[in-house]
Amino acid sequence: MASYPTDFKYTKEHEWIKQSGNAATIGITNYAQESLGDIVFVDAPKVGTEIKAGATFGSVESVKAVSDLFAPASGTVTEVNAELATAPERINKDAHGSWLVKITLKDPNELNSLLSAADYEKYVAEEGSH
Amino acid sequence: MSTVEAEAEVVPTLRKTALNVVHRQMGAKMVPFGGWEMPVEYPAAIGCGIINEHMAVRTGVGIFDVSHMGDIRLAGPGALAAVQHISMNDASRLAIGQAQYSALLYANGTFVDDVIVHRLGEDDYLLVINAGTREKDFNWVRDNTRQFDCKVEHLSDDFTQIAIQGPKAVDLLQKLTDANLSAVKFYWLTRGTVCGLKNILIARTGYTAEDGFEIYIPSDEATSARVWNEILEAGKEFGAVPCGLGARNTLRLEGKLPLYGHEISDTINVWEAGLDRFCKMEKADFIGRAALEKAKAEPLKRTLIGLEMTGRGIARDDYPVLDEAGNKIGHVTSGSPAPFLKKNIALAYVLPAFANLGSSVNVEIRGQGVAAQVVPTPFYKRPKKA
Numbered sequence: 177m178a179s180y181p182t183d184f185k186y187t188k189e190h191e192w193i194k195q196s197g198n199a200a201t202i203g204i205t206n207y208a209q210e211s212l213g214d215i216v217f218v219d220a221p222k223v224g225t226e227i228k229a230g231a232t233f234g235s236v237e238s239v240k241a242v243s244d245l246f247a248p249a250s251g252t253v254t255e256v257n258a259e260l261a262t263a264p265e266r267i268n269k270d271a272h273g274s275w276l277v278k279i280t281l282k283d284p285n286e287l288n289s290l291l292s293a294a295d296y297e298k299y300v301a302e303e304g305s306h
Numbered sequence: 307m308s309t310v311e312a313e314a315e316v317v318p319t320l321r322k323t324a325l326n327v328v329h330r331q332m333g334a335k336m337v338p339f340g341g342w343e344m345p346v347e348y349p350a351a352i353g354c355g356i357i358n359e360h361m362a363v364r365t366g367v368g369i370f371d372v373s374h375m376g377d378i379r380l381a382g383p384g385a386l387a388a389v390q391h392i393s394m395n396d397a398s399r400l401a402i403g404q405a406q407y408s409a410l411l412y413a414n415g416t417f418v419d420d421v422i423v424h425r426l427g428e429d430d431y432l433l434v435i436n437a438g439t440r441e442k443d444f445n446w447v448r449d450n451t452r453q454f455d456c457k458v459e460h461l462s463d464d465f466t467q468i469a470i471q472g473p474k475a476v477d478l479l480q481k482l483t484d485a486n487l488s489a490v491k492f493y494w495l496t497r498g499t500v501c502g503l504k505n506i507l508i509a510r511t512g513y514t515a516e517d518g519f520e521i522y523i524p525s526d527e528a529t530s531a532r533v534w535n536e537i538l539e540a541g542k543e544f545g546a547v548p549c550g551l552g553a554r555n556t557l558r559l560e561g562k563l564p565l566y567g568h569e570i571s572d573t574i575n576v577w578e579a580g581l582d583r584f585c586k587m588e589k590a591d592f593i594g595r596a597a598l599e600k601a602k603a604e605p606l607k608r609t610l611i612g613l614e615m616t617g618r619g620i621a622r623d624d625y626p627v628l629d630e631a632g633n634k635i636g637h638v639t640s641g642s643p644a645p646f647l648k649k650n651i652a653l654a655y656v657l658p659a660f661a662n663l664g665s666s667v668n669v670e671i672r673g674q675g676v677a678a679q680v681v682p683t684p685f686y687k688r689p690k691k692a
Contacts, residue, residue, distance in 0.1 A: 213335070213355055213356055214355050214356055216620070216643045217619075217643070235672075237620055238356075239357065239552060239642060239643050239645070240552055240642075242620075
């Protein structure tokens with residue numbers, strides 16, 4: 177089983193966020209890509225969009241399903257991973273290495289309420305056993 | 307993320323096919339479908355996943371457990387008359403060993419179900435029907451054939467049905483049977499020994515728009531598992547993979563094969579669905595004929611078309627179809643990415659005014675209109691063998 181990077185924080189909705197000072201990078205976890213199956217489409221917000229912690233900010237689609245993306249933290253989108261528009265399957269190959277958006281953080285303290293790698297790993301182990 | 311699946315159902319208890327344990331052992335993702343627990347796709351770790359499974363069928367061979375489908379046998383001197391009465395295609399054209407696509411209709415010309423009618427013998431017919439409509443169809447057939455001298459049997463639980471589909475299907479199955487498959491044309495059937503089992507029905511039919519076969523073997527778990535594994539083993543040299551309902555859907559969609567509850571249902575008639583060529587109005591009376599005769603004289607209220615997304619987005623089941631001004635003109639019946647064509651496609655019912663090839667419409671995707679174009683169907687046709 178893939179390990180979850182310890183310098184990321186995680187949401188229960190299976191997004192990861194990596195903080196660097198006042199900025200952060202956001203993606204979806206390996207558990208998410210495995211559940212989804214082949215990813216065929218990413219609907220990301222435009223640069224300049226404000227996203228709000230806990231609210232949807234886009235979607236990821238597999239052949240069979242549409243999955244909303246929930247923002248792990250609030251902020252403004254500064255960069256969007258253009259590769260994913262033409263090669264969304266990269267997320268399946270390397271979910272933790274395929275970022276979706278970069279943001280400036282409105283309030284870095286929001287990350288304190290997110291799950292650590294260890295807590296997230298425990299969380300998905302419980303989800304998987306249902 | 308949260309996931310919204312197009313066909314999630316809440317069912318108290320799901321039925322399982324004889325191969326359920328085998329699918330789980332292979333790590334398949336199981337989902338409810340038509341009252342059954344079925345594999346939707348197999349793991350990437352064994353070279354599967356919807357896209358790989360779809361491509362295997364288009365370029366090599368894929369193996370499907372389709373035991374959830376139903377089987378009704380009509381046998382006796384009145385069997386042909388009974389079949390003719392309840393179905394719209396002309397079964398009198400069938401030679402022994404031949405099959406045809408057909409449908410059971412209500413008196414108002416709408417669909418009870420679509421069906422493949424197989425002529426097994428002189429007065430012996432097998433109807434293969436959809437999973438979710440097993441009980442409804444059997445009751446319908448039994449209740450509407452009482453006046454004919456034939457026995458009507460519900461054989462659905464007697465068979466494990468395995469579909470072997472793709473350009474290499476014939477090479478794969480030939481390794482496992484003494485039947486001469488090269489003598490079996492498409493939509494014909496034969497019997498032979500398969501994996502050591504005698505007198506197995508082998509039909510050159512399928513739901514993938516490729517060449518392929520469906521075999522009907524005894525439904526006990528041990529036999530079913532043994533045959534399934536032998537097929538996969540024999541298929542290794544052709545790149546055979548197990549395939550789930552996910553690929554089954556994308557394959558049939560590319561080929562514009564209807565799915566009950568989507569393109570056909572009890573609120574849609576034969577003309578709207580565009581299935582004219584399977585409906586033989588010149589036949590003696592059959593259930594639905596009178597209503598269809600009447601409907602033929604009136605203009606169509608809606609018609610089934612093929613759409614290709616030209617804007618960025620995936621049209622999915624039930625999404626509204628809009629004209630360029632944003633007015634609703636129809637709805638998507640089935641929509642998905644098409645793995646072989648590498649496009650996003652859909653079938654949809656629209657007002658006939660918008661059905662011309664090349665017409666521009668919009669599909670409403672999460673509140674936004676995304677451009678699409680009316681294209682010819684089927685979207686995919688398998689290449690003719692040289």
